Amino acid sequence: MRLILENTALIVIDVQQAFDEMERAGAKRNNPEAPARIADLLAAFRAARAPVIHIRHANTDPGSRFHPQATGYAVREDAREHPGEPVLVKHVNSAFIGTDLDTRLKGMGLSTLVIVGATTNHCVETTTRMAGNLGYDAILVADATWTFDRAGPDGRLHAAEDIHAMSLANLDGEFCRVFQARDVIEALARSGDAL
Known part of the structure; x- marks a missing residue:
């Protein structure tokens, strides 16, 4: 498989201030970088003039950090869209549900999706699974997504790093291919070479 600029888009999922608020409130996460x-x-996609699509989560619960009227709904400054980059708003975990993402991608002739954002085991994993099921060549960037510690139904606390690693293990080879950011950036620089 080759990474071809004309067929490839960066999908940035839910890089919103709500997650920073959660961390400040004491939630423990992995992948601080x-x-x-x-x-x-x-920066690499913009320099290559490859498409970037931003996804925002809008929770309908007025008490949610992700409610459109809450401070957490806002995008992080380092992930803010540039003019011409679409922003799609979703209300569930998958970026394909309730949006025109699939239609938009097909209309642009895009078949390879480089997926980043938060959180690994929720919206990123759900979107990646659907991308794979819809026939896209999904590339999940392991060091460009993160999650938080989470208690299971038995009350046992699972570390964010373990949850992240299990999501990657579940997805890789079945729904997507997992790479590091540097791998994708290098492949963009030599578009057409094997990734």
């Missing part, structure tokens, strides 16, 4: 890697990928 993920926003910086996302910024690196944004």
Whole structure:
């Protein structure tokens, strides 16, 4: 498989201030450098003039940090869209549900999706699974996504790093291919070479 600029888009999922608010409130996360890697990928895609599509989560619950009237709904400054980059708003985990993402991608002739954002085991994983099922060549960037510690139904606490690693293990080879940001950036620089 080759990474071809004309067929490839960067999908940036839910890089919103709500996650920073959660961390400030004491939630523990992994991949603290993920926003910086996302910024690196944004710069690389923009330099290559490859499409970038931003996804925002809008929760309908007025008490949610992701409610459009809440401060957490806002995008992080380092992931803010540039003019001409579409922003699609979703209300569920998958960026394909309730949006025109699939129609938009097909209309642009895009078949390879480089997926980044938050959180690994929720909206990123759900969107990646659907991308694979819809026939896209999905590339999940491991160091450009993150998650938080989470308790299971038995009350046992699972570390963010373990949850992240399990999501990657579940997805890789079945729904997507997993790479690091530097791999994607290098492939963009030599578009057409094997990734």
